[in-house]
Amino acid sequence: MSGRADSLRHCEEQSDEAIQNLQRRTGLLRAARNDESRSFRLISLVGLVLALAYLVLLGGAYLDGNFLTDKQSQPIANDFVNVYAAGQLARAGDPAAVYDWPAHKAAEERAIGHSFANYYGWHYPPTFLFAAAALATLPYLAALTIWLAATMAACAATLGAILGGRAGVLVAFGFPAALWNITAGQNGFLTAALIGGTLGLLERHPALAGVCLGLLTYKPQFGLLFPIVLIANRRWRTLAVAAFVALALIALSWLAFGAATWDAFLHATPLTSRIVLGEGAADFARLQSLFGFVRAAGGGETLAWTVQGIGTIMLAAGLVALWRSRAPYELKAAALAAGALVATPYVYIYDCVVLAVAVAFLLRLALKHGFTASEVIALPLAGALILAFPYVKTQLGLAAALIVLALVAQRALSHPPVPAEAGTR
Numbered sequence: 001m002s003g004r005a006d007s008l009r010h011c012e013e014q015s016d017e018a019i020q021n022l023q024r025r026t027g028l029l030r031a032a033r034n035d036e037s038r039s040f041r042l043i044s045l046v047g048l049v050l051a052l053a054y055l056v057l058l059g060g061a062y063l064d065g066n067f068l069t070d071k072q073s074q075p076i077a078n079d080f081v082n083v084y085a086a087g088q089l090a091r092a093g094d095p096a097a098v099y100d101w102p103a104h105k106a107a108e109e110r111a112i113g114h115s116f117a118n119y120y121g122w123h124y125p126p127t128f129l130f131a132a133a134a135l136a137t138l139p140y141l142a143a144l145t146i147w148l149a150a151t152m153a154a155c156a157a158t159l160g161a162i163l164g165g166r167a168g169v170l171v172a173f174g175f176p177a178a179l180w181n182i183t184a185g186q187n188g189f190l191t192a193a194l195i196g197g198t199l200g201l202l203e204r205h206p207a208l209a210g211v212c213l214g215l216l217t218y219k220p221q222f223g224l225l226f227p228i229v230l231i232a233n234r235r236w237r238t239l240a241v242a243a244f245v246a247l248a249l250i251a252l253s254w255l256a257f258g259a260a261t262w263d264a265f266l267h268a269t270p271l272t273s274r275i276v277l278g279e280g281a282a283d284f285a286r287l288q289s290l291f292g293f294v295r296a297a298g299g300g301e302t303l304a305w306t307v308q309g310i311g312t313i314m315l316a317a318g319l320v321a322l323w324r325s326r327a328p329y330e331l332k333a334a335a336l337a338a339g340a341l342v343a344t345p346y347v348y349i350y351d352c353v354v355l356a357v358a359v360a361f362l363l364r365l366a367l368k369h370g371f372t373a374s375e376v377i378a379l380p381l382a383g384a385l386i387l388a389f390p391y392v393k394t395q396l397g398l399a400a401a402l403i404v405l406a407l408v409a410q411r412a413l414s415h416p417p418v419p420a421e422a423g424t425r
Contacts, residue, residue, distance in 0.1 A: 047169075047173060050174030051170060057179070058183075085122075091133050095261045098122045126254075127252075151190040156168070156173060157169075178356075180386075180390070195357055196357040198216070198238075202235065211241060213238065213241075214241065221345075226336070229323050287346070288401075289342070289395070289398060290342070293398060311343075319332075328365055330361040334359075338358040359382075374407065382399075
């Protein structure tokens with residue numbers, strides 16, 4: 001009887017210990033979920049506060065005649081005027097004229113009804129004329145408003161899918177580069193949506209990711225690293241769909257706008273490169289690239305191209321190694337999104353909306369595993385640098401992208417990825 005009682009007592013003690021272990025694990029799980037929920041709410045709050053601040057700033061600028069319209073209620077010329085004027089020329093049956101600077105400048109002044117000092121050049125391939133022609137069916141201010149609202153919605157939806165619901169949407173609205181994209185009337189939201197769509201869909205919907213990547217050819221300088229990484233990772237389906245979409249757009253634009261438009265584009269591109277990158281007509285300090293940094297510091301063109309080339313090659317090699325490892329997908333995606341900004345010599349502050357994609361993937365990983373001390377400091381610093389750009393005109397956007405890449409590297413090195421063979425997809 002004594003032995004049976006001891007056995008029963010031992011079973012009860014084991015049962016109590018198991019219950020206590022379960023309670024401890026449940027408590028830890030509940031605490032982790034509470035921490036994640038608090039972090040999620042904090043991210044949403046920061047995004048909301050920043051978005052509301054931008055709204056107040058833009059509202060004040062509008063009332064002062066410094067946004068959308070001037071004090072005489074005339075439209076203010078910004079980068080969007082080059083898109084709208086190109087659309088009008090395409091609709092008028094003269095699409096090749098978008099690459100004729102005097103003709104395009106005259107169309108810009110007609111578009112807003114008055115002359116202005118600057119010239120906003122059209123440097124896009126003819127495939128982007130489809131969007132421009134559609135926008136030109138509307139009055140200028142209506143077209144600008146719809147363009148910004150639609151592309152912002154696409155960016156917000158993309159980040160919402162990456163990060164999850166409200167937090168992702170508010171990151172899109174509150175990201176500092178969003179303010180500069182709106183004031184410039186630019187396409188940073190669209191670029192971010194396409195890069196975010198490519199990376200967000202790649203794992204589960206590779207064909208749809210390929211569609212996004214194919215559409216990104218409207219701004220091909222941001223796709224430089226994608227074929228390298230996707231080939232190294234054997235993402236054949238995504239590459240095939242992207243190539244098909246790109247070729248289809250070229251064929252359709254050739255039929256719609258004629259061979260002369262493509263001929264004009266091919267002749268204008270080297271001239272644009274020479275004037276913008278060679279002579280610095282657009283101000284080297286505004287270029288948020290390694291190339292721009294060297295030229296703004298007084299370095300020669302050869303040195304600038306050398307630094308840009310070495311930096312891009314090193315970045316590509318690091319990305320290939322990362323993508324062929326078993327590192328968390330969030331790190332791979334964040335690195336490629338941030339790397340897309342660093343790899344090109346031709347990037348401006350409004351393009352840094354793309355960095356929101358990298359930040360969203362980093363935040364998603366941090367919400368799962370907790371924030372590092374460096375992330376708590378460095379992510380707000382990167383945002384502050386972008387926000388400070390107009391007041392400190394130098395390569396602050398480049399610095400922000402390098403900070404994000406450094407955070408990715410820190411995460412990857414603190415948990416060394418195990419090399420793995422990439423699967424055929």
